[in-house]
Amino acid sequence: MSTIIYTTARKNKEETVFNKNHPFIAHLKSRQRLNKRGSSKQTFHIVLDIKGFQDVYKEGDAVAILPQNPKSLLSKLLSLLHATGHEEVKDPKTQTPSSLLSFLQYKTNLSRITPQLLTFLQPFCEKPFDHLLAHDNKQARLDFIQAHDLITCLQELNPTSKIPPQDFITTLAPMLPRFYSIASSPSLYQDELHLLVATFSYPVQEELRAGVGSDFLCHGAEPCTTAIPLYIQPNPNFFLPDDPAIPLIMIGAGTGLAPYRAFLQKRFLDAPTSRQWLFFGERHRAFDFYYEEEILNYCQKNFLQLTTAFSRDQAEKCYVQHQLHAHACELWKWLQEGAILYVCGDAKHMAKDVHDTLTLIAQKEGLLSLKEAQNFLQKLRKEKRYQTDVY
Structure with missing residues (x-):
């Protein structure tokens, strides 16, 4: 099974080149829940190992994390697709080959569906849903899209035949980066990047979903082994003054x-x-x-x-x-x-x-x-x- 390969490149030491398409690969160094026993919240101090990361950032900047979808949802999704996950696909944007499982894990936003997906699925579903595709029924289509994620959509429409994986992935919403304020100074922690992350969940139909970014950092990522792609998101409107005398x-x-x-x-x-x-x-x-x-x-x-x-x-x-x-x-x-x-x-x-x-x-x-x-x-x-x- 092939995996998604993130490439990194640098023209020179001073230039920031890590970005969404070419992120730096960090790893989880440590993770500690900061709420004491008795709290109803789950908020974690996350320490990422960024040794070798030379892009310049400052206090007040944010970091963009490219998370992974959890294995539990991926297994459910593959079952609904009548797929093994080993099917080979190519990223529609970059033409990079990978397995279907890897593409769904790293590149797909499972939390939302697109109008293109509904149109694509119709021939593979026995249950008719023409009303969702009718030009004069835009509101019903929007209501359905807002009320479902990819899994609940497939559960309701219930495709009964195998879906061509390459065509399927072209209709999916892309995985988006999650942005977190950096909770450490690069002057004090040169090889580490600290985050303060709270978990959250939200209902989709009758199921409860965890936020993909926070769940990945707080529960999914394994210390030292899980790749955590990231890049710096500068914040030019939130910074310390040069003059330390300013309160x-x-x-x-x-x-x-x-x-x-x-x-x-x-x-x-x-x-x-x-x-x-x-x-x-x-x-x-x-x-x-x-x-x-x-x-x-x-x-x-x-x-x-x-x-x-x-x-x-x-x-x-x-x-x-x-x-x-x-x-x-x-x-x-x-x-x-x-x-x-x-x-x-x-x-x-x-x-x-x-x-x-x-x-x-x-x-x-x-x-x-x-x-x-x-x-x-x-x-x-x-x-x-x-x-x-x-x-």
Whole structure:
């Protein structure tokens, strides 16, 4: 059985050439669950061995991981296709030969289906589904596509004859990279790359699916042996200032802590007398305080000012935006002294709530109108003093 071969190339030492088509092959060095017993979450500290990786990256950048689909789903998929997995196919884009199993494992997004797949499957299925292909029934087709992944689609349509593997793979959605904020400074860890990854699951029909990237890193990859293709995704809008005298205000929840760990490592190495203020939120202090010992050590050395918001440790939930409001006066003072604001984490709720709170703080502490407060925050953005890394 052939396997997918990732090729790597470099023109010279200074040039970054690792990318989606030519990734660097890293390996898992260690993996540790950071939640203590009693937590309902599974969040892991992942250490990748990147010895030999010479591409330049900085604190605030992300890494793109090209994951593998789990063997349990692949076995189910091959059964539905009436295939062994040994069938030879060629990548439609690169014409690289591999086994069908390898292509499905490395190159295919199993979590979504395409309209082209539905059209292709029709001749191989006894159960009619013309209504999904009708030009005047676009909404039904979209609803079906959104409600199914590749496996549940095949389960429902039930192809009864063997599907030509080469034609089949041309209708599939491609595996997409998963992006993670780097949780370590290259100045401190030259041959390692650290990640802070939380697992998650979601329902598809009556089945529960694990997120492919997080499941691969947190459960699927084997230490030292599993190939983990990766490349750097620069983040030009989330970076440390060159001047270590500039104070930092770092706001994040959950895995949004990741880039701040890299920031703190770099600043402590270069400027141990600089000023940092971290607002960190999670569910329970006793269970979900990631890198607690490391962070408290910075506090004991008067390097870091820490404000936490553990939402479920009291009757009334407390989030980072509530702590920002509670420290509005001091926060405004830091901003007037030239501090840079960073926000990392959930875009839909946390980042929006934080922005709304910052607007209120500017109104209250700066005696600004709503429009003036909005303009103030916009000015900070233009000056790169209000940086966000949200997802």
